[in-house]
Every structure is written in C-alpha cells, then in structure tokens.
Amino acid sequence: MLQPRPFPEFRDTPLWRTVAAAVAELEATREIAVATAPEYVIGYLCQQLVGRKLLAPAALTDTP
Secondary structure, eight states: OOOOOSOTTTTTSHHHHHHHHHHHHHHHTTSOOOOSOHHHHHHHHHHHHHHTTOSOGGGGOOOO
C-alpha cells in the first residue's frame, strides 16, 4: 500500500520550491546533511514558516 505524500498542502507552491532549492544547495555544499527523506524536512520547514506567519500569501499560491 502506498503511503500518502507528506505535506500535500505545500507541494507545488513557490514556498515548497524555494525551501527545496535551499535545502538542496546546503546539502550540495555539505553545510547540512539530511538524514531523512528530504520531503519531510522541506514540508516541516514550510509548516513552521506558515505557522509563524513569516511569509507573504503569494508563497502559498502557484500563479502563472
């Protein structure tokens, strides 16, 4: 049975893409090491930023 993807409310948003790029860059430069699936780390960071109201509403909508 397939597990649902974590944090679906943040996927395909500018926020997700920005956090994912930042995490990937930090991993590539070996400034951080992610010991779990990156999607969990990315989703958690998105959740924390949204929960603390630290971003603009446009970060959560994928507008053309």
